[in-house]
Amino acid sequence: MTSILFRNVRLIDPAAGVDRPGDLLVADRHIVACGDALAPPDGTDIIDGRGRVLAPGLVDAGVFRADIEACIAGGITTIVLMPDQSPPLDDPALIERAERLGKPRLWVRPLAAATRGLRGRELAELGLMQEAGAVAVATGRAAIADSGVMLRMLRYAAGLGLVVVSHAEDPGLVVGAVATEGEYATRLGLAAASAAAEAIQIARDLRLAREAGARLHFAAVTTAEGVALVRAARAAGQDVTAATTPEAFLLNETALAGYRSFARLSPPLRLEADRLAVRKGLADGSIEMIGSRHDPRTVEDKRQPFSDAAPGAAGAAILLPLSLSLVHDGVISLLRLLQLVSSQPASRFDLPVGSLAAGAPADLVLLSPDAPWRIAAETLPGLAGNTPFDGLPVQGRVDMLLKGGERL
Amino acid sequence: MAVTIPAGANPYPHPHLLAIEGMKPWEIAALLDEAEQWVEPGRRARKLDDRLSGLTQINAFFEASTRTLLSFEIAGKRMGADVVNLSAGVSSLKKGETLLDTALTLNAMRPDVLVIRHESSGAVALIASKVDCPVLNAGDGRHEHPTQALLDALTIRRRKGGLAGLRVAICGDILHSRVARSNFHLLAAMGAEVRAVAPPTLMPPHIAALGALPFTDMAAGIEGADVVMMLRLQLERMDGAYVPSTREYFRTFGLTQERLQAAKPDVLVMHPGPMNRGVEIDTEVADDIQRSAITEQVEMGVAVRMACLDVLTRRRRGA
Numbered sequence: 001m002t003s004i005l006f007r008n009v010r011l012i013d014p015a016a017g018v019d020r021p022g023d024l025l026v027a028d029r030h031i032v033a034c035g036d037a038l039a040p041p042d043g044t045d046i047i048d049g050r051g052r053v054l055a056p057g058l059v060d061a062g063v064f065r066a067d068i069e070a071c072i073a074g075g076i077t078t079i080v081l082m083p084d085q086s087p088p089l090d091d092p093a094l095i096e097r098a099e100r101l102g103k104p105r106l107w108v109r110p111l112a113a114a115t116r117g118l119r120g121r122e123l124a125e126l127g128l129m130q131e132a133g134a135v136a137v138a139t140g141r142a143a144i145a146d147s148g149v150m151l152r153m154l155r156y157a158a159g160l161g162l163v164v165v166s167h168a169e170d171p172g173l174v175v176g177a178v179a180t181e182g183e184y185a186t187r188l189g190l191a192a193a194s195a196a197a198e199a200i201q202i203a204r205d206l207r208l209a210r211e212a213g214a215r216l217h218f219a220a221v222t223t224a225e226g227v228a229l230v231r232a233a234r235a236a237g238q239d240v241t242a243a244t245t246p247e248a249f250l251l252n253e254t255a256l257a258g259y260r261s262f263a264r265l266s267p268p269l270r271l272e273a274d275r276l277a278v279r280k281g282l283a284d285g286s287i288e289m290i291g292s293r294h295d296p297r298t299v300e301d302k303r304q305p306f307s308d309a310a311p312g313a314a315g316a317a318i319l320l321p322l323s324l325s326l327v328h329d330g331v332i333s334l335l336r337l338l339q340l341v342s343s344q345p346a347s348r349f350d351l352p353v354g355s356l357a358a359g360a361p362a363d364l365v366l367l368s369p370d371a372p373w374r375i376a377a378e379t380l381p382g383l384a385g386n387t388p389f390d391g392l393p394v395q396g397r398v399d400m401l402l403k404g405g406e407r408l
Numbered sequence: 409m410a411v412t413i414p415a416g417a418n419p420y421p422h423p424h425l426l427a428i429e430g431m432k433p434w435e436i437a438a439l440l441d442e443a444e445q446w447v448e449p450g451r452r453a454r455k456l457d458d459r460l461s462g463l464t465q466i467n468a469f470f471e472a473s474t475r476t477l478l479s480f481e482i483a484g485k486r487m488g489a490d491v492v493n494l495s496a497g498v499s500s501l502k503k504g505e506t507l508l509d510t511a512l513t514l515n516a517m518r519p520d521v522l523v524i525r526h527e528s529s530g531a532v533a534l535i536a537s538k539v540d541c542p543v544l545n546a547g548d549g550r551h552e553h554p555t556q557a558l559l560d561a562l563t564i565r566r567r568k569g570g571l572a573g574l575r576v577a578i579c580g581d582i583l584h585s586r587v588a589r590s591n592f593h594l595l596a597a598m599g600a601e602v603r604a605v606a607p608p609t610l611m612p613p614h615i616a617a618l619g620a621l622p623f624t625d626m627a628a629g630i631e632g633a634d635v636v637m638m639l640r641l642q643l644e645r646m647d648g649a650y651v652p653s654t655r656e657y658f659r660t661f662g663l664t665q666e667r668l669q670a671a672k673p674d675v676l677v678m679h680p681g682p683m684n685r686g687v688e689i690d691t692e693v694a695d696d697i698q699r700s701a702i703t704e705q706v707e708m709g710v711a712v713r714m715a716c717l718d719v720l721t722r723r724r725r726g727a
Contacts, residue, residue, distance in 0.1 A: 181612075181613050181614075182613065182614060183614040183617040185612075186612040186613060186614045186615060186617065186618065187429070187589075187614075187617065187618060188529055188530065188551060189529040189548075189549050189550030189551030189552070189586060189589055190529055190549075190550070191550075192612075258533075259529070259530030259533060259534065300506065303506065303508055304506070304507065304508075304528075305507065305526065305528030305529070305530050305531035305534055305549075306528065306529065306530045307528045307529060307530075307549065308507075308528050308531075
């Protein structure tokens with residue numbers, strides 16, 4: 001049984017809200033202690049951190065593929081997997097299988113499909129899937145159009161104590177749309193839907209969740225109006241959380257120019273006012289998670305005219321450096337950022353990670369938050385490199401990743 | 409506003425013709441001047457010019473078309489090119505080949521110029537980025553149809569003596585129209601006052617950014633217009649409810665002689681075709697020889713396409 005002592009590191013424990021220099025000792029796959037000048041037992045590997053940051057491995061909530069290499073490159077040790085798999089995760093056996101996908105290098109915590117086949121009509125076996133290991137329920141890539149079905153599903157999930165993860169786009173408004181209504185969509189001649197599609201869905205789901213007494217989470221909030229609705233609901237005491245993506249706080253409709261299909265996303269890129277509102281929502285705590293929505297696509301899916309290409313971006317490997325731009329821009333602190341990408345998703349989905357407390361699993365990331373490099377889609381680790389951030393200079397590199405005390 | 413071509417400059421320095429957006433006014437004027445030279449020869453009995461002889465022109469139409477395809481074919485043949493047509497019905501796209509594989513296949517045939525139409529916005533530019541010859545956009549989705557805007561401009565210029573200062577109302581299904589987008593860019597660049605007239609469901613937002621003033625009232629929109637350009641109601645693109653019926657559409661947005669009273673007395677009526685008579689345009693207006701320039705547009709289409717094929721292949725021909 002190996003033990004590892006990290007010396008001279010900047011310990012950031014997002015769960016405890018602590019950011020201080022010190023040492024950390026790992027033994028038997030768990031964190032033994034954090035402190036100053038810890039004495040290592042015999043045979044301990046000693047790693048000199050040289051002042052770099054040591055934090056819990058990232059928790060990426062709401063990814064579409066269990067892409068182990070991309071996660072390892074991105075410092076991610078736990079993912080919450082969307083039910084949009086092939087076949088959809090609407091059966092306890094499929095949940096059990098999904099849970100084993102990444103072992104031992106990645107924890108995969110699946111979300112149960114809210115309805116059979118994610119078709120939005122009949123309830124799936126939420127209770128049995130919960131027993132099988134589903135950490136929450138999700139509507140998938142699309143919202144449930146029928147409010148009656150949604151209300152019953154929310155009530156049923158509330159009875160099981162499960163959080164419901166909702167996709168915030170009104171299905172009727174976004175039929176056929178590949179972009180947000182705006183100058184660029186008009187210029188480029190792309191079928192577009194109003195950004196209000198998000199707010200309308202959020203407003204409905206908030207109201208239904210209140211009716212049902214359900215716990216709600218929005219998988220991606222990307223518009224000014226959407227952020228405002230979530231902020232107001234939280235202020236009113238509703239049990240609701242929201243996540244957003246690096247694309248939402250870094251890019252806007254202008255990235256559509258040139259019809260690069262890597263910029264075809266779901267939800268689509270928004271307008272500049274929305275981007276600024278998302279940053280504000282991150283700064284004031286209205287949005288409490290950042291996730292990559294990692295969705296690697298093959299060349300065949302993406303090398304198409306914009307409207308014909310499959311939506312989605314591969315982002316797990318670059319979630320951290322893209323998010324660190326918020327720290328470098330002075331929007332939030334590094335401690336706060338690590339809460340957004342580890343302890344807060346962990347606590348929302350009740351996962352025993354995202355902490356440096358003694359006894360927590362030794363899922364650790366050693367990182368240089370300022371190290372500069374440049375994103376290259378061609379060489380992005382993982383299943384595919386479909387990212388709209390190709391060529392972007394970023395800061396922040398994962399130097400070492402431990403999963404259950406083992407170096408990856 | 410007279411447009412002068414900068415001395416010594418190549419009047420059209422681009423490898424392809426993909427969009428009007430971004431073109432300089434003098435580039436547009438130069439193409440129109442080139443096209444003007446082809447109008448008279450086109451009216452002669454013997455029309456052949458041999459400047460494109462030995463060159464292979466492929467018209468790859470991934471979306472159905474009659475008049476544009478025919479116009480490009482005639483344009484190429486009148487200059488002696490070997491013209492080959494590929495249309496959606498017989499293409500291997502139906503057999504599951506990706507668009508880019510088709511593009512690479514076409515490229516391997518070593519064409520000297522490719523004319524492409526596709527139903528997806530941006531698709532023609534995507535193909536252009538993968539082939540080695542000049543590409544002419546013959547319409548991509550709702551994006552642009554540059555030769556249509558050029559032929560419209562040529563028609564207007566010949567009838568009105570110029571483009572600057574004219575009030576041009578483009579009416580109908582703006583949302584789905586690539587013709588409208590190309591015309592907005594071209595007419596705005598040439599100093600015309602452009603108006604977009606459409607029911608709210610067929611008017612895209614932020615139209616002013618393209619240089620057009622939006623109107624949802626037909627009478628107000630065509631008031632004092634020098635040119636009224638009607639667009640076809642694209643029934644095949646209407647996968648939702650945009651207008652209740654063609655009957656109601658004709659009542660509110662159809663161009664009739666009565667409604668045309670609001671425009672200037674010498675108003676020019678245009679339509680890119682094919683027309684839906686009794687839907688967007690009344691037969692009486694369409695056939696009004698004093699005002700309607702609809703058949704003339706078709707004629708100018710051949711001249712404009714000859715000019716574009718000529719200009720784009722000059723480098724290859726060493727001309």
